[in-house]
Amino acid sequence: MAQSLIAKYNIPGPRYTSYPTVPYWDEKGIDLDAWKKSVKLSFDESNEKEGISLYVHLPFCESLCTFCGCNKRITKNHEVEDPYITAVLKEWDLYLELLGETPIISEIHFGGGTPTFFSPESLRKLILGLTSKGIIPENHSYSFEGHPNNTKLEHLKVMNELGFNRASYGVQDFDPKVQKTINRIQPFEVVEEVINNTRAAGYTSTSFDLVYGLPHQTKESIIDTINKVRELKPDRIAYYSYAHVPWIKGNGQRGYDEADLPKDDEKRELYEIGYQLLLDSGYKEIGMDHFALETDSMYVSMKNKELHRNFMGYSASKTQLMIGLGVSSISDSWYAFAQNVKTVEEYYKIIEEGEIPIFRGHELTEEDLVIRRHILDIMCHYETSWADEESYHEIIDECIPRLTELIEDGFLELGNKSLKVTEAGKPFIRNICMAFDVRLIRNKPQTQLFSMTI
Known part of the structure; x- marks a missing residue:
């Protein structure tokens, strides 16, 4: 693999076990x-x-x-x-x-x-x-x-x-x-x-x-x-x-x-x-x-x-x-995320009060739900499509131009309202998903939130 590509794409990025990622809830x-x-x-x-x-x-x-x-x-x-x-x-x-x-x-x-x-x-x-x-x-x-x-x-x-x-x-x-x-x-x-x-x-x-x-x-x-x-x-x-x-x-x-x-x-x-x-x-x-x-x-x-x-x-x-x-556990209802409190002492206190001990969470918007589906498809199947009404949102049109460099470097094949990750692109799958991460793009972190992608 070309060292120049590693240097180019080795940047901080999410692992996408969720979308939106926790810092962007x-x-x-x-x-x-x-x-x-x-x-x-x-x-x-x-x-x-x-x-x-x-x-x-x-x-x-x-x-x-x-x-x-x-x-x-x-x-x-x-x-x-x-x-x-x-x-x-x-x-x-x-x-x-x-x-x-x-x-x-x-x-x-x-x-x-x-x-x-x-x-x-x-x-x-x-x-x-x-x-x-x-x-x-x-x-x-x-x-x-x-x-x-x-x-x-x-x-x-x-x-x-x-x-x-x-x-x-x-x-x-x-x-x-x-x-x-x-x-x-x-x-x-x-x-x-x-x-x-x-x-x-x-x-x-x-x-x-x-x-x-x-x-x-x-x-x-x-x-x-x-x-x-x-x-x-x-x-x-x-x-x-x-x-x-x-x-x-x-x-x-x-x-x-x-x-x-x-x-x-x-x-x-x-x-x-x-x-x-x-x-x-x-x-x-x-x-x-x-x-x-x-x-x-x-x-x-x-x-x-x-x-x-x-x-x-x-x-x-x-x-x-x-x-x-349990303490710090994250729940996912598909429509929302919620995380439990992070210390054992606070967890015990809230449980004794008879309440579910969440301390933060996020309700997914319509845009979130569409982007989440595309990032999941890329992470799991190396491809995604926005050809049907359920998988399309106007925000996708903003994401497409960000794929250009990835295509030029041989990581993606862009079809008619679809994309497929190539073998060369698989090691850079986090970078590919980042092109769809509109919350990250709109609010780029001022400090390092994520580990390096490579």
């Missing part, structure tokens, strides 16, 4: 009653057809990984488990009262933090508290993010018995120097044991998160990491660009010098090496940063043009309504 937020109405409307429209998704944020970790930008609480005190789960289930009850009918729970995802910080008994209480008040469809997808160092066989057995069938592990990198720098020491043997236990416990899909651009990473360390991953053959791989955002308060990314990070061309080379090794190992590219074996539902979903993207990343199926439970 309406400053006045969303009224709680308006949020509740949008949830109810979305549920009534979609529950019988596709069910709902639940995301539960479990924020506790025993140690700080210095590459992480997630909302977390570092503690070794496991007495925090029961009060937190009790609060999450109270929040779920508030939503159930709002929904009025029994939800079909098509998807559940536990993220964090470290979900396997919680004991198997605590996770049993949480899962039963969620699913006992809903319907579990036959084709459900229930998953969790596990830390290889503390995901025990008992965790796996309990969760699988209660319907969980997918497990994702944060591997990041196998190089000892990189692991030490990011405070995530987990030898290959540990990861090998946990994925073997996961398969033995009955999970049908396993996933690894890998990160390129970490401090002290080299071509040799990436090759070694990918070769080790090939031995374990997870069904899915997320190969993320390290998002260096030390300006976000409390994320721990001041634990090393920026001089330790691979620079633009070095970082892109790390991606290209890993990308080719993954393709050579039988993985297929899925959207942005994701790969899957042909036997995995993510690949099947992509081939059938059913791939979806939300705040959790890519999903093999779509639900119109996603309810986020």
Whole structure:
């Protein structure tokens, strides 16, 4: 890939797990009653057809990984488990009262933090508290993010018995120097044991998160990491660009010098090496940063043009309504977004007062809904069309001229009221979406809000 193109397009940009992106949500937020109405409307429209998704944020970790930008609480005190789960289930009850009918729970995802910080008994209480008040469809997808160092066989057995069938592990990198720098020491043997236990416990899909651009990473360390991953053959791989955002308060990314990070061309080379090794190992590219074996539902979903993207990343199926439970969780009713308060103490206080604990949100305008659909189509299918009335808005006419340079650089093919991303354009998919991001264009940030696109 031409270094001149990397230099040209390596700018701060969103990852588009939503549109509008969080920094461009309406400053006045969303009224709680308006949020509740949008949830109810979305549920009534979609529950019988596709069910709902639940995301539960479990924020506790025993140690700080210095590459992480997630909302977390570092503690070794496991007495925090029961009060937190009790609060999450109270929040779920508030939503159930709002929904009025029994939800079909098509998807559940536990993220964090470290979900396997919680004991198997605590996770049993949480899962039963969620699913006992809903319907579990036959084709459900229930998953969790596990830390290889503390995901025990008992965790796996309990969760699988209660319907969980997918497990994702944060591997990041196998190089000892990189692991030490990011405070995530987990030898290959540990990861090998946990994925073997996961398969033995009955999970049908396993996933690894890998990160390129970490401090002290080299071509040799990436090759070694990918070769080790090939031995374990997870069904899915997320190969993320390290998002260096030390300006976000409390994320721990001041634990090393920026001089330790691979620079633009070095970082892109790390991606290209890993990308080719993954393709050579039988993985297929899925959207942005994701790969899957042909036997995995993510690949099947992509081939059938059913791939979806939300705040959790890519999903093999779509639900119109996603309810986020727990501190800092983001919910999506399709018509609006809402985020929960970010501290555990404030979360507990509002839950005890008997209210859904949102602190900010955004109601999508007609323009937002059209742009959102096009960005989703580009992120999931590498193409979009505005030929029909529902997918057209006059704002599209303003976006087209911004595609000219992308077309000239070979990233896009523009059709009659449609576009298609070329193979050369796939690494620049965030830049392509930015041409449609009218909120970003109208109000360019004065300070850096996003990680670099490459």
